[in-house]
Amino acid sequence: MxxxxxxxxxxxxxxxxxxxxxxxxxxxxxxxxxxxxxxxxxxxxxxxxVPELTANMKTRLFLVWGLLVLSGLGLAVNLYNLQIIRGPELRRKARNQQMVGIRPFIPRRPVLDRNLQIVAVDNPVYAFYVHPKLFTKSKRYIAQCLAPVLNQDARDLERKFLKKRSGILIATNLPEEIAHQVMNLRLNGLDLTKKYARFYPQQDLFAEVVGFVNLDRRGQAGVEYSQEKLLERSSETLRISRKGNGLLMPDHAPQGFLHADSLRLQLTIDSRLQRSARSALTAQVKKFNAKRGAVIVMDAWDGSILAMTSHPTYNPNEYSKADISLFRNWTVADLYEPGSTFKPINVAIALEAGAVQADDILNDSGAIRVGKHTIRNAAHKGYGNINIGEIIKYSSNVGMVKIIQKLDPSNYFAWLERIGFGQKVEIDLPFAVASQLKNKEEFINSPIEPATTSFGQGFSITPLQLVQMHGALANGGKLVIPHVVRGLFDSRGQMHDAPNLPKPRQIFSPVITQKVLEMMETVVTDINGTGKAAKIPRYRIAGKTGTAQKASKSGGYQRNAKVTSFVGIIPVELPRYVVLAIVDEPKGKNAYGGTVAAPIVKLVMEALISLEKIPPSQPVNQEEGKG
Missing domain, CATH: 3.30.429 (Macrophage Migration Inhibitory Factor)
Incomplete structure (x- = not known):
């Protein structure tokens, strides 16, 4: 070749x-x-x-082939190490690099009243920052543009712009409409960061019931605190894929992960009645220069609270400016001695226990000696021979002591425990406290304890518990559970969660409660009744006044300090609604339950009659209205 x-x-x-x-x-x-x-x-x-040349070529070919084989083996070994041995670890690292954990913000559920009026809702707001280093206009010009929008002084804004070159906070909760006005200015160096804030459109009207949320969006009072689980929507951290440039891949997001349900927490409170109660209460507190006051309206048939308000109060939109003592709803968290408003409960106990009959006659001389103590009537006079109903009508302390003395002390103590003493009302509001009574041994062995308890002193309960007990007189003897939450509803009105309320306990018979209500009616209808200021023409109202001394922290009672109250039940022929008004430490010589609290109850009941369309108890007198 x-x-x-x-x-x-x-x-x-x-x-x-x-x-x-x-x-x-x-x-x-x-x-x-x-x-x-x-x-x-x-x-x-x-x-x-050329034999030597051919051998060199073969050697070279063999070396090249060997290198290729070794390289292939090396690649195979490395591939086995990556895919089989280190595969799970590398897959986990890759997934961590490709996935991002996010916790989407989902607005808190709104709160509505019984008529679907918004009480609390999450609204979008904006944090407003400026960055002077990015301004393309003069600081003075930008300040003059922002001043009318923000309702601030232009010179103050200009001074703020001089503090630093970037990140100057101008406003923390700028409303959405104002933020849009700022955006429309189209100025460089302005930064708006969107967030959500809890907003209470009724301002202070529902503060005692609804409460507020703090900057961390956690409830601190009211149903915002007690119903946190119902109000806070689920917002678990989700793992979502992202691209190499860091952008999220929506195709790999869980279906509906940003969906906010339409559920709303509905209350039993009626904003119209709440407003009427607030207005009547505030006027009387100011008139008598009182320390504070409260009104509670309850439907005794099911325990739903229709109104619960107190004065003074606070605006939950500006809770940081309020006195922190106002955050506690004192109608459920403070104890007081109810005084004579507790007398009807004691009469019902005595009648139910068979210690007295409704037509029994007792003598009231104006004073009675119990051990080393002398108990007198508030009016410092006796009423002679009076029946049980007149004891309530005249609010006779002596008569009440004589009624309770007919009860065995241990039996009386058992009855007090049965109606809830020593327990707290299981309401769906936070910070409720238990009522206080002397221990059984002290109560039984000390005659003065049952005697003072008979006219509402020597023990303490919350205003709400007194309403609960009077509710038993209004509904035929059942102890219902007061509550302010109706349930969790969707936009179509379908209930998704309802309060799990215990079954009411029967403590009095309907016959006994009706007798007591008829006795309480004379307090309002009789010209000498202590509650005549609560009288409403053509409506039968049962009521009871109370003017109790205030206990002192050092023992005994405070001088010139009292709690005035009035509890009313309407209508007597078909009792359903209980209204309690309390005014703490009213000033003036004519400051009593009948003069301070009874007028409040009258105004609230008039609003209740209108809202609930309660028909008159008696036919309209044809002679009325003539002339």
Whole structure:
């Protein structure tokens, strides 16, 4: 075989096995052809002349092949290590790099009153920052543009712009409409960060019931605190895929992960009645320069609270400016001695226990000696021979002591425990406290304890518990659970969660409660009744006044300090609604339950009659209205 190469020296290889003639002819022919083509200095080699060159080539080929095999083995080993041995670990690391954990913000559920009026809702607000280093206009010009929008002084804004070059906070909770006005200015260097804030459109009207949430969006009082689980929507941290540039991949997001349900927490409170109660209460507190006051309205048939308000109060939209003592709803969290408003409860106990009958006659001389103590009537006079109803009508302390003295002290103590003494009302509002009574041994062995308890002193309960007990007189003897939450409803009105209320306990018979209510009615209807200021023409109202001394922290009672109250039940023929008004430490010589609290109850009941469409108890007198 002849091999011609175009290198610097042209070479011809000839096989040794060829014949001589063949070689000569082939060489001659080849030389002639190559000379014609311009080749010079042609060298001829036979196979035997190049054995060393062929061996080098084989060695090189073997080395290259070996390197390729070793590289392939190395790749295979590395692939096995990555895929099999380290595979789970690397997959986990890759997933962590490709996934991001986010906790989407979901607004807190709104709170509505019984008529679907918004009481609390999450509204979008904006934190407003400025960055003077990015201003393309003068600081003065920008300040003058922002001043009317923010309702701030332009010079004050300009001074703020000089404090630092970036990140100056101008407002923390800018309303959405104001934020849009700022955006429309189209000025560089303005930064608006959207967030949500709890808003209470009724301002202070529902503060005692609803409460407020803090900056961490946690309830601190009212149903915002007690119903946190119902109000806070689920917002668990989610793992979502993202691209190499960090953008989220919505295709890999869980379906509906940003969905906010339409559930709303509905209250039993009626904002219209609440407003009427607030107005009547505030006027009397100011008139008598009182320390504070409260009104509670309850539907005794099911325990729903229709109104619960106190004065003074606070605006939950500006809770940071309020006195922290106002955050506690004192109608459920403070104890007081109810005084004469507790007398009807004691009469019901005595009648139910069979200690007295409704027509029994007792003598009231104006004072009675119990051990070392002398108990007198508030009016410091006696009423002579009076029946049980007159004892309530005249609010006779002496008469009440004589009624309770007919009860065995241990039996009386058992009855007090039965109606809830020593327990707290299981209401759906926070911080409720238990009523307080002397221990059984002290109560039984000390005659003065049952005597003072008979006219509402020597023990303490919350205003709400007194309403609960009077509710038992209004509903035929059942102790219902007061509550302010109606349930969790969707936008179509379908209930998704309802309060799990215990079954009412029967403590009095309907016959006994109706008798007591008729006795309480004379307090309002009789010209000498202490509660005549609560009288409403054509409506039968049962009521009871109370003017109790205030206990002192050091023992005994405070001088010139009292709690005035009035509890009313309407209508007597079909009792349903209980209204309690309390005014703490009213000033003036004519400050009593009948003069301070009874007028409040009258105004509240008039609003209740209108809102609940309560029909008159008696036919309209045709002579009325003439002339």
């Amino acid at each position: 002849i091999l011609i190469t175009r290198s610097r020296k042209n070479v011809i290889f000839m096989r040794k096995s060829s014949t001589k003639a063949t070689k000569i002819n082939l060489i001659a022919k080849t030389l002639i052809e190559k000379q014609r083509s311009g080749l010079r200095n042609i060298r001829i080699f036979f196979d035997s002349d």
